Amino acid sequence: MKKHIITALVENQPGVLARVVGLISGRGYNIETLNVGPTNDPTVSRMTMQVPGDNRVLEQVTRQLGKLVDVIDVTDLTSAPCVNQECLLVKLAATHAQHAAIAALTERFGGRVLASQTDAMIVQLTGDSKQIVDFIDLLAPFRMLDISRSGIIAIARGGRP
């Protein structure tokens, strides 16, 4: 099943998240990632979601979302030209001897080491989904203590808002 990236501008008000999520989950679809944040207009938030499903189903979901009074605009970016990025934080169990290897791998991917302790390291990487997954795969030799992913955020290309 194709993963769709749906992005919506919504009123920055309580209950809006529940409405959007309820509409999608109430129809039996799974939201794989979800990100909500403010925009340059303080009354408006942007939500970006990754939802697996076939095209017809997701077209239906998008239209239903568009009907919500609190949703100002909604777009399915899946087949639109867009850039999308995700942020990853990982905590690894790392002996002193492993620190250098982890740091090098992180740097190779363009990530950063955020914290190093004697027994653990926290690293951060921002990239598209493939880079994130590749990076996680390469961390396999190390013991992962915790992981946190932001979910995708996306923006359409081109000169229009």
Add this chain to the structure above:
Amino acid sequence: MRTGADIVIEGLLRAGVKTLFGLPGGMVLDIFDKLPCAPIEFFLARHEQGAAHMADGYARATGQAGVCLVTSGPGATNTVTGLATANMDGSPVVCIAGQVASPLIGNDAFQEADTVGITRAVTKHNYLVKRVEDLPRIMVEAFEIATTGKPGPVLVDVPKDIQQTACDTPFPAGMNRRGYRPDNDPDDQDIERLARAVAAARRPVFLVGGGVISGDAAAEFAAVAVKAGVPVVSTLMGLGAFPGSAPLALGMIGMHGTVAANRAASACDLVVSVGARFDDRVTGKVSTFAPHALKGHIDIDPSAIGKSVPVDFPVVGHVKIALRKLLEAVEPVARPEWLAQVSEWKARHPLTYDRSSKELLPQYVIEQIAAVTRGDALIVTDVGQHQMWAAHFYPYSKPRSFITSGGLGTMGFGLPAAIGVKAARRDQPVVLISGDGSIQMNFQELVVAVEHDLPIVVVILNNGYLGMVRQWQELFYKREYSGVRLGRDERHLNERIPATIRAAGPYRPDFVKLAEAHGALGMRVTRQDEVAPALVKALAAGRPVVVECLVRAEENVFPIVPPGKALNELLQGLA
């Protein structure tokens, strides 16, 4: 000092509300306190579900918002079925609910429920009022959202402290929300494309739905159908949108549709839905629906288009505006062969039943209601076989003359809805056609009709069964009658009803006594020749009347398209 409660009342008055249905409680006392001074007739329902259905009936009869007012917690949760019913059929209901005081919300306070959470999925929109300054705007928006676009229910949850707080914020002139702009004006090119498709079609059919009624577009629809010379099939919700007696009318389509309507849909090369949403009861097995046809669809709701069947000619817009434009654009085309074909189907396979029977049959009762009211009453139904017979055997010629729970299929809708309808249309005879199962779900509301002197006629087609379910068990579950017998005899052993009680005959409750206990007139009819006189008497009684008709128990609704089958695979039964 103007308080939140005053703002609620002012909001109702500004919206033109003259009638209110409800039931009070602790968290809505402040609003009830202000009610007696307002020029609003208040109907004290006996159950909040009843209040919500009354508001819904009022809304369906008028096209204006029907309003109910209830307390927090159990009061609000009791409206859920009513809101869901209104939501499925696009009926403009506004529900004002009390809520525990703001500081208590989330504390499991006495009579607290997360009302906006619970009703989110069954309303078009809902509000929890957080600041009294927002209340004037919310009241304006609630009515605007309920009545525009595709209409639907809106709930406003008002905490008790907000009702009590002083506030002089003025009402806004109108609604201004960037996320709510109903797409009323259809695209001219879409209309052109649809008109060309209609002109090019050799075997076109129009499918008329409830949207034509709620959009007040029956006249426009008829003009288009007649000008284009296109036969019309109707959904259950569309009955009354196009006169059933018109030569082009083929009757209802779908699970209990006519042979002519279902064959026409199966054979056509173009089907244009006008305010109908291709619901599964309409399409039968969806992959086989109108297999040779291109599809057109006019709807105010963009999400309705392409939802269940792919659409070749979509038109998003208000159905009245769209039909006016379409009337200009369509051309009359003569299709003598197609019209002859559908007329033949219609003539050869009329809806019928065992007319030679000496028993009292439910279809006969409906025909008698039609005869006695000259087809001019407002008919309200409950849900079950009687609902389908009411759809089949009463000739609907006007919009808003057939009021039924189509989308949700809510037993218990009928009586309170009939009260709402009669409250709105006192000048019209209102007949509720109900079943012995459905009527028991909200019988308590009969007292409201008695109190308000609303002379509705309640016809109970008593077949001793939850008949529609029994029919399915007979046809599709090898006649294993499980949990469907309402009479006391012939009960399944798993119900552990003592033999002495099973053996003791009469049906309980005694509907005649029950009617009388509520202050209504009760009558019982057991023979064909008693039906018309009883109905004449009931309609002339000038007060609420219950006419219980003891009809044949195991009569079935035919035709029926078995679940999962195509529309042309319908069973016609014996008749």
